[in-house]
Amino acid sequence: MKKIFTKTFKNKNLPFLELRYSNSNKHYKKHFHDTFSLGINEQGVSIYTNNDKSYTLDENMLSIVNPLAVHSCNSCTDMLNIYYMLYLDTSWCKDIQKSIDDSVVDFVNIPVDILEDKVFYDEYLDLCKFLFSDTYILDKEDMLIDFFVKFFSLYLDKSEVPTVSKEFDEIVKYLRNNYKENISIEELSKLFNLNTFYIIRLFKSKINITPHAFMLNLKINKAKELLQSGYSIVDTALECGFFDQSHFHKNFVKIVATTPMEYKLNFVQ
Numbered sequence: 001m002k003k004i005f006t007k008t009f010k011n012k013n014l015p016f017l018e019l020r021y022s023n024s025n026k027h028y029k030k031h032f033h034d035t036f037s038l039g040i041n042e043q044g045v046s047i048y049t050n051n052d053k054s055y056t057l058d059e060n061m062l063s064i065v066n067p068l069a070v071h072s073c074n075s076c077t078d079m080l081n082i083y084y085m086l087y088l089d090t091s092w093c094k095d096i097q098k099s100i101d102d103s104v105v106d107f108v109n110i111p112v113d114i115l116e117d118k119v120f121y122d123e124y125l126d127l128c129k130f131l132f133s134d135t136y137i138l139d140k141e142d143m144l145i146d147f148f149v150k151f152f153s154l155y156l157d158k159s160e161v162p163t164v165s166k167e168f169d170e171i172v173k174y175l176r177n178n179y180k181e182n183i184s185i186e187e188l189s190k191l192f193n194l195n196t197f198y199i200i201r202l203f204k205s206k207i208n209i210t211p212h213a214f215m216l217n218l219k220i221n222k223a224k225e226l227l228q229s230g231y232s233i234v235d236t237a238l239e240c241g242f243f244d245q246s247h248f249h250k251n252f253v254k255i256v257a258t259t260p261m262e263y264k265l266n267f268v269q
Helices: 088-098 120-130 135-155 165-179 185-193 197-207 213-227 231-238 243-254 260-264
Strands: 006-011 014-024 034-042 046-050 053-057 060-064 071-075 081-088 115-116
Touching: 006 120, 014 071, 014 088, 014 120, 034 120, 046 060, 053 060, 053 185, 060 120, 081 088, 081 120, 088 135, 120 135, 135 197, 135 213, 165 197, 165 213, 165 231, 185 197, 185 213, 185 260, 197 213, 197 231, 213 243, 213 260, 231 243, 231 260, 243 260
Parallel strands: none
Antiparallel strands: 006 014, 014 081, 034 060, 034 081, 046 053, 046 071, 060 115
């Protein structure tokens, strides 16, 4: 029999979330949370109840639990379920929702208890594993924001974004001039006196990526130039402001689909 475990991810730089990773066949009484919760079974099948409805939670399905919704999720068999459950403060969720629909004032409850969608299931599983991985917090925050913008967009009106090109252009100019830095969304908010989620909305509406993803692209584009001109991989990573060579390598592969070494060796003018 496999050993029962529970792991929890919390970080002071992401104070609005808690992620639980566990294997269990324990049965929980009906209960509720003040948070918004999203969960999946990575292995196993559960009976998921939410208020007066009951569902079979299987692969490619996400359980959706609104704040104060009375619910339970229990294994159907003696087999240990392996599952992820993410708990998010509603204030953070509300800000993400407002970045999608400007009419949002308070957190908008999701109108369904289950989302059956392989793409979202796979992306959510990747997100959970990424949050537990040994990587940088800005990258984790960016992936989290990107996922929940897409998730909440399923259930909200996507109103026209009242963007001002001048604001976008000024932020882009600043990022281009400071590509060596690792600038957080909070720093941009203070520098330009704009709400953080307004900035996210601005970038998503203009180029459909987050400010952090845009900054990483700037770094990688500059890295390609440096590698072409003969810089070493170590010096390129330093010059472009990556935390270390591992951080550089991972992001280079994601964007260029080849390693920095392969790119350097095979670049032909």
